[in-house]
Amino acid sequence: MNLRRSIQGGVVALALVLSGCSWSDSDGSSPSAEQTPEPSPTPTEFEQSFADAVSGEAAEVTATAERTGAGLTADNVGVSFEATDLADPRLDPAQSNLDEQLNSLGSPALRFGGNALDRRTFWTSKGEKPKHGEKVTITPDDLKRLKKLVDATGSSVTIGIPLGTYDPGRGADMAAHAVDILGDSLVGLAIGNEPNGYTVDDVPSGAVRGKGWNKDKYVDQLEAYAKAIHAKRPEAPIIGPDVYDGAWMDAFADSGAKHKAAISQHWYQLYECDSTQVPGRGPQAANLIDPMAKQAAKKNLGIGKDKADAAGLPLWLEETGPTSCPGTNDTSLTNASALWAADYTMYAATLGVERMAMHSMLGACSGGAPMSLICDPADHGDRSNEFQVRPNMLGLRLLVPSLGGHFTRTDVAGGGNMSAYTVVKNDGRTLVTTVINANDAASVGGNPLTLSMPSGFAVDSASQVYGASNDVKSATQVVPVNPLPADVPFSGEGTGGASESAGASASSSPDASGSPQAEGGMGDDGKLRIDLAGSSVTVLVMRKG
Numbered sequence: 001m002n003l004r005r006s007i008q009g010g011v012v013a014l015a016l017v018l019s020g021c022s023w024s025d026s027d028g029s030s031p032s033a034e035q036t037p038e039p040s041p042t043p044t045e046f047e048q049s050f051a052d053a054v055s056g057e058a059a060e061v062t063a064t065a066e067r068t069g070a071g072l073t074a075d076n077v078g079v080s081f082e083a084t085d086l087a088d089p090r091l092d093p094a095q096s097n098l099d100e101q102l103n104s105l106g107s108p109a110l111r112f113g114g115n116a117l118d119r120r121t122f123w124t125s126k127g128e129k130p131k132h133g134e135k136v137t138i139t140p141d142d143l144k145r146l147k148k149l150v151d152a153t154g155s156s157v158t159i160g161i162p163l164g165t166y167d168p169g170r171g172a173d174m175a176a177h178a179v180d181i182l183g184d185s186l187v188g189l190a191i192g193n194e195p196n197g198y199t200v201d202d203v204p205s206g207a208v209r210g211k212g213w214n215k216d217k218y219v220d221q222l223e224a225y226a227k228a229i230h231a232k233r234p235e236a237p238i239i240g241p242d243v244y245d246g247a248w249m250d251a252f253a254d255s256g257a258k259h260k261a262a263i264s265q266h267w268y269q270l271y272e273c274d275s276t277q278v279p280g281r282g283p284q285a286a287n288l289i290d291p292m293a294k295q296a297a298k299k300n301l302g303i304g305k306d307k308a309d310a311a312g313l314p315l316w317l318e319e320t321g322p323t324s325c326p327g328t329n330d331t332s333l334t335n336a337s338a339l340w341a342a343d344y345t346m347y348a349a350t351l352g353v354e355r356m357a358m359h360s361m362l363g364a365c366s367g368g369a370p371m372s373l374i375c376d377p378a379d380h381g382d383r384s385n386e387f388q389v390r391p392n393m394l395g396l397r398l399l400v401p402s403l404g405g406h407f408t409r410t411d412v413a414g415g416g417n418m419s420a421y422t423v424v425k426n427d428g429r430t431l432v433t434t435v436i437n438a439n440d441a442a443s444v445g446g447n448p449l450t451l452s453m454p455s456g457f458a459v460d461s462a463s464q465v466y467g468a469s470n471d472v473k474s475a476t477q478v479v480p481v482n483p484l485p486a487d488v489p490f491s492g493e494g495t496g497g498a499s500e501s502a503g504a505s506a507s508s509s510p511d512a513s514g515s516p517q518a519e520g521g522m523g524d525d526g527k528l529r530i531d532l533a534g535s536s537v538t539v540l541v542m543r544k545g
Contacts, residue, residue, distance in 0.1 A: 045485040046462040048446075049477070051469065054531045056444030058492045059415025062452045063422040063433045063542070064408050068350070071406045072423055075156060076349045077396055078109025078357035079373055080319045083117035083160050083193075084136040085362045092145045096385035098362075099152040101374055105393070106400045107154035111318050111357040112146075113242065117193040118164030118208055123174040132165045138174070143181040150185045157185050158239060158264075158318060161229075163192030164208035166221060172228035179233045188239035188261050190318065191225045192218075196243045215251040226257035237261035242318055246303045253311035262316040262355070265304035268324035269293055269344065270331070283325040285471055288340035289417065289438040294347055305352045316355035317348060321371040322392060332371040335467030335535055336438075338395035338476045342465075342537045343436045345399060346421040350407055358392065391476040394465045398539050401463075401481075402432045415439075415447055431457060431542040441534030442469035448492025451528040457542040459484050459528050466536035481539075490520030490529040 079102065090096035102108055122134035130137060150157055159178050161171040175189050192198075195218045198209035209217075222240065229236050239262045241252040249263050275282030279290040287293065301317070308315035322337050331337070341358065348356055358373055365375035365388060373393035378384040405423025410433065412420050417438040424431055431453060439447055451459070463481035520529050532538055 042480060043482060046464075046479060046482040047485070048464065048479060048489075048531075048533045048536075049466065050445045050531070050533055051441040051535070052443075052445035054444070054446040054448065054489070054491045056439045056447035056534060057414050057416045058448040058450070059418050059532075060413045060450045060452070061415075061420045061433065061435060062411040062413075063420075063431055063454075064410065065424050065428055065431060065454050066409045067406045067424065068409055069407070070350050070352060072346070072349045072399070072402050072404070073354070074107040074154075074403050075109040075355040076345060076353065077105050077399055077403070078111065078355065079105070080111040080113065080357035080359040082114040082361045083112050083121045083138070083162070086112055086121075086138050086142045086146060087136050088362050089145070090362065090383070090385060090387075091142075091149045093148055093152045096387060098374070098387055099149055101387050101389060101393075102149075102153045102155070104389075104397050104400075106403050107156075109355050109357050110150065110153075110155045110157040111160075112158070113160035113190055113193045113319065114359065114361075115193065117160040117162055118198070119206075121162050123162060123170055125173055125177055134165075140177045140181065143177055147181050147183075147185070150182065155185065156187045157182060158188035158190060158316075159186065160190045160193050160242075161225065163195065163221065163225065164198070168221075168224045168228040171225045172232050175229040175236055176232040179236050186237070188237050188264070188316070189229065190239050190242050190264060191222050191257075192240075192242065193319075194243050194266060195241060196245050196248050215248050218248070219251050219255045222252065223256045226255075226259075230258055235259060239264045239316065239318070242266060244300070244303075246307055249304065249307040249311075253307060253313070260311070260313060262314045263304060263308040263311060264316045264318040265301070266319040267297075267300050267304075267317065268321050269296065269340065270323035270325065273325035283323045283331050285331045285334040285336040288322055288331070288334075288336045289343075289470060291417065293340070293344070294419075297344060297347060298351060301348060301351050301353060308352075314354040315352060317353050318355070318357055319359050320344075320356060321359045323371060327370070330473070333391060333473045334470065335391055335472050335476045336470040337371075338391035338465050338467070339436050339438050339470070339535065339537055341392040341395035342398055342434065343419055343438075345396060346402075346434060347419075350421070358396070362387070391465075391467075391474070394476050394478060395537055397478075398434065398463060398465055398537050401539055401541055402434060405430075405432060415449070416444075418447065429544045433540045433542065435532060435538045435540070437532050437534055437536045437538065438470065439534045440470045441467065441536070442471075444534050446531045446533045446536075448490060449528075449530050449532040450492065451530070451540065453526060453528070453542050455526060456544045457526070458522055458545060459540050460543045461541045462538060464533070464536050464538045466533050468535070470535045472535075481541075484521070484528075484530075486521060488520040488529075489531040491531055492529065 093099040122130035272281040360372035405425040410422040464479040
């Protein structure tokens with residue numbers, strides 16, 4: 001869950017909304033339709049599918065090698081799990097394909113926390129039984145299993161320490177074991193999860209503090225935990241406060257807790273659960289890809305960035321997702337969520353977010369957390385060892401070629417609902433441009449795109465995720481990375497025919513209106529002309545010749 005601060009006319013109102021920490025999908029819908037990660041047989045050239053004739057507005061994207069400052073690291077693509085998932089034996093790479101699915105994201109940041117941390121999780125290194133009705137016991141053996149997963153994925157990890165039941169000694173014991181077992185892979189210990197929501201009754205397992213709970217009492221308990229932890233492991237990194245509210249970020253930053261490693265923020269794109277307004281922040285798929293989404297992200301992540309900058313700390317978005325409302329499979333399983341996941345992750349990185357984790361859980365595809373990146377396709381009551389991916393994870397996979405790059409100035413002109421990001425890598429020899437075409441494929445088919453790049457560069461390969469529309473559910477498709485063919489479709493106007501090196505004719509012909517059309521592919525003018533499918537994310541890798 002998450003607390004949202006709404007400021008209107010100088011009045012500050014706190015509103016509780018349930019997030020991806022919710023235990024199940026309350027609408028009863030079944031998201032069990034399997035994604036199709038790659039077509040069969042696997043193609044050897046990049047080839048798109050178009051839902052209809054290309055009729056969308058033409059776009060011009062200009063990619064440069066001019067750095068704008070921020071970079072995209074492996075930690076910007078991450079997965080958040082419920083703390084209770086630490087007890088799941090399938091974290092062991094020998095017990096499931098979880099490590100393979102995570103490896104498809106590069107070396108993703110891993111985080112364990114969520115609502116379950118403070119209300120359902122009991123730690124012991126001595127074999128004790130839960131003392132306050134906690135449902136899941138975590139032991140050092142569970143952390144050792146996590147270490148196997150971390151070693152297999154090359155991931156960094158953050159761990160939540162339960163604060164729901166106040167017990168600094170037990171928390172310090174868990175922290176010490178985490179430091180010893182996870183070693184350099186452990187980059188942060190969070191004391192509690194969303195402590196600003198501890199007095200709320202309508203969360204699973206109810207409130208964990210009385211009505212007098214406030215940020216000052218939180219700081220007292222945070223400092224007690226940090227002191228106990230550092231008495232055992234003096235260099236243990238502490239992160240917090242794992243909330244949205246800026247005032248609680250100030251409280252964490254100003255606290256006496258030592259070795260603070262980051263300001264950790266939570267935020268979900270769609271959190272007004274009762275709203276049906278489009279555009280708006282209600283849980284409708286169209287709201288994920290409306291340009292207002294970026295405005296909301298800039299405003300709300302800006303709160304965390306300002307607090308982090310003031311504290312001299314990095315900003316980590318430790319828990320995020322498409323929607324914080326329960327029972328929203330109809331939104332989170334749409335193709336729009338794949339487009340959003342790629343766009344939002346890249347945009348957050350340009351805003352200065354240095355670590356980000358999409359909230360998930362190792363639950364069932366049918367009835368589990370709707371926005372989870374992965375899920376278990378087994379029937380109710382059963383478990384399998386073959387996790388499936390959902391559309392948002394397919395969107396995140398496309399970002400792997402950009403990891404390790406620095407963002408450059410990229411301009412987009414025309415194209416309707418389209419955005420683009422470019423990173424430079426390999427000492428300036430590689431550019432990677434990611435284009436999010438959120439124009440609905442069911443309406444426009446696609447858009448003519450002209451991509452300009454610095455002199456000496458040419459497109460080497462491309463990959464894509466797409467759907468027949470923005471709203472199609474559990475039907476996002478993948479076009480795997482492949483070289484561009486010599487001849488690609490292009491319905492737009494232009495000059496400068498395809499280059500001879502691309503193997504295409506340099507002549508141009510008029511369209512039905514008599515206007516000259518350029519050939520598709522790389523032109524003699526160093527520009528790529530291509531029709532880009534609607535409802536898609538496309539990655540174009542350019543290399544210097």
